[in-house]
Amino acid sequence: MLEAEVIERVHSGRRDEALAAILRAYKRKVFGLALSYLRDREAAQDVAQEVFIKVWKALPRFDERATVSTWIYTITRNTSLSAIRARRPNASLSDPEVMEAVEMSAADSAEEGSDADGAALRRLVEQLPPKQRQVVTLFYMQEQSYDEVAEMLAMPVGTVKTLLHRARARLQELQ
C-alpha cells in the first residue's frame, strides 16, 4: 500500500524516499494528465515538476485519510488549470472557456520517438473536443483503465465511457 509506505517514510524523516516512491508510481500519470490539459510537452513537464515539488512540500501534512492518487490528481488538475490561466491572465478557473483556451495553445510536440502513423493519429486526436481529447489521451496512456481515467479527471466512469465512445466514432470519421 503506497499510502502506508509514504506515511512511514515521512514519519521516519525520509521525505525524499517517500517522494521517490510516489514518483515511481505517478510520474507518467501526472505528466499524462498535465499533457491532456496543456497539449504541450514542455509545459506539461513543467507542470509535472511543479506538482511533485508541491507534493514534496506537503508530504509532512499527508495523512491516512487521503489517498495518494486523489491527492496528486487534484494537485495536477489545479496546477494545470493555473498554467492555462497564466497563459490567459484574464481567464477565471470557473470560466467554461478555460478548457477552450487549450485549443488555442501551442501545437502538441509529443511526436518524438514514434512512427508516422502514431503522429498522424495524435494529430487527429488534437482535433477532438477538449474533454474527448483528454479522455482518449489518458485512456491510451494509462493502459486502458476507465476507473483510472475517471479518477484522474474527477468524472464518473460512465461519462468517461461515453466520451471515449464519441471520440472513437469521431476519429473514425476523421480518418
Add this chain to the structure above:
Amino acid sequence: MNTLDDRLSRAFRAVDVPADFETRLLARVHALGRDGSQSQEERAMSARRRAQESYERGGQELRRWQRAAFRMLTLDSVAGLTLIIVLLLALPRLAPQIGILGPTLLVAVLAVAVALYFSLSPSIPSPLSRGEG
C-alpha cells in the same frame, strides 16, 4: 474498432516524461531542502537572538531595581530610619503621658510620617516608569 484501439495504444504508449525528469526534480528538491534547512537555522538564530534580548532586558530591569534600592540608603532614608528607632525607644517612656498628650502626639507622628514619605518618595521607583535608566 480494435484496429483503431491498437493504433491509439501504440501512438500514446511512447508518450512519457524525458529520461532526466527525475534527476532534475530531485536536484530541485535537494536545493529546496538546503534552503529549508538554512531558513530553519535562521529561525533558530532569530529565536536565540530574541532570548538573548529578553535576558538582557531582564538584567537591566534587575539592575534598575538594585540602583533604586541603593538610592533608598541615602542620608534621608538613614535619618528617617533613625527617627523611627528613636520614636520606638521613646514610646515606652511616653506611654503614661499618651493619655494626656494623645492628640498632640498623634499630630507629631503624622508629621514625621509625612516628612518620611516626602524624603523617600523621589528614590522609590515606580513600576510604570520602566524607561528610566
